[in-house]
Ligand SMILES: NC(=O)C1=CN([C@@H]2O[C@H](COP(=O)(O)OP(=O)(O)OC[C@H]3O[C@@H](n4cnc5c(N)ncnc54)[C@H](OP(=O)(O)O)[C@@H]3O)[C@@H](O)[C@H]2O)C=CC1
């Protein structure tokens with residue numbers, strides 16, 4: 491059994507991790523932390539976990555974390571980088587759902603995240619956990635940087651085009667919409683029902699912190715820097731990301747065959763039949779990314795539609811997928827979920 495700790499068990503990605511891990515046949519949940527709720531039974535805060543999770547919250551520095559095989563950090567940016575080195579030194583593997591280890595250029599990370607990095611030496615060894623790209627490196631990772639939610643949807647949509655060299659990489663456009671749970675469980679005015687419901691808005695147009703992460707992944711695939719415009723939007727749904735991606739084609743190519751071939755054998759990427767329009771509800775609560783590719787009017791613009799559940803393939807599900815790879819489990823273990831609909 492894999493002994494698992496979760497730092498940040500009271501947040502949205504934390505409780506999503508618990509939902510998935512509670513039924514994972516190879517996992518023994520060992521420590522779940524909260525700063526304010528230490529001592530409280532987890533199921534008292536989340537009745538959905540009654541009779542599934544039989545632990546009480548402990549403090550984030552509790553010694554029980556040292557006894558784990560792997561610790562997930564479902565915490566705000568800047569927390570895992572302070573605790574990871576100590577855990578890794580005692581043989582505990584770390585999976586960070588935040589962004590502390592995602593950007594290889596530490597100066598670039600510090601610019602976007604507005605803080606000094608506490609463990610630059612771990613950034614150098616950390617593995618970026620997008621299994622569809624990095625599966626082999628993930629197996630032996632001691633520090634795993636779980637990708638961001640928008641970066642997951644956008645990279646999976648663009649990668650087949652970039653890897654095949656069929657798109658103009660200097661003018662890529664990613665127009666992405668997220669549900670409100672993307673902002674986390676902490677109280678914030680813009681996420682209040684009366685602010686976010688029955689309304690729709692873009693944000694972060696001059697520059698969102700996921701831009702350097704997406705650019706890093708696409709540049710690696712292209713082998714040369716890409717030009718990307720990324721515009722996130724907040725949409726009044728709870729879960730889900732819908733990314734609409736645009737690029738100019740270099741020549742004639744069978745786009746449907748290209749995408750089907752790239753993701754053949756990938757358990758969590760579903761390339762839909764030609765002409766499809768995926769809905770976020772078709773992946774709700776599952777670890778799937780569903781993709782459709784279009785070439786409107788037979789012109790030279792390709793439009794890719796990519797949908798995920800931000801809390802699952804965009805966070806906790808991908809983190810469990812990475813844990814499965816790191817510990818030699820079947821990659822789909824605990825993640826074989828039929829999406830909830832409606
Ligand atoms: N929501 C989403 O869709 C996605 C989120 N992420 C990333 O995952 C991380 C968690 O996000 P999310 O679950 O939404 O956030 P929440 O705000 O919902 O939860 C944050 C959690 O972190 C804990 N926490 C806060 N500060 C500290 C601290 N100083 N030390 C230890 N624990 C702390 C809180 O617990 P307590 O206060 O009880 O200690 C809480 O459990 C973030 O980095 C986020 O950017 C990544 C992809 C998608």
Ligand SMILES: CC(=O)N[C@@H](CCC(=O)OP(=O)(O)O)C(=O)O
Nearest residue numbers: 588589638639668669670672673
């Ligand atoms: C809707 C919303 O607010 N989304 C968040 C992004 C989601 C997230 O948590 O960011 P990471 O994946 O980097 O951790 C935002 O734009 O800040």
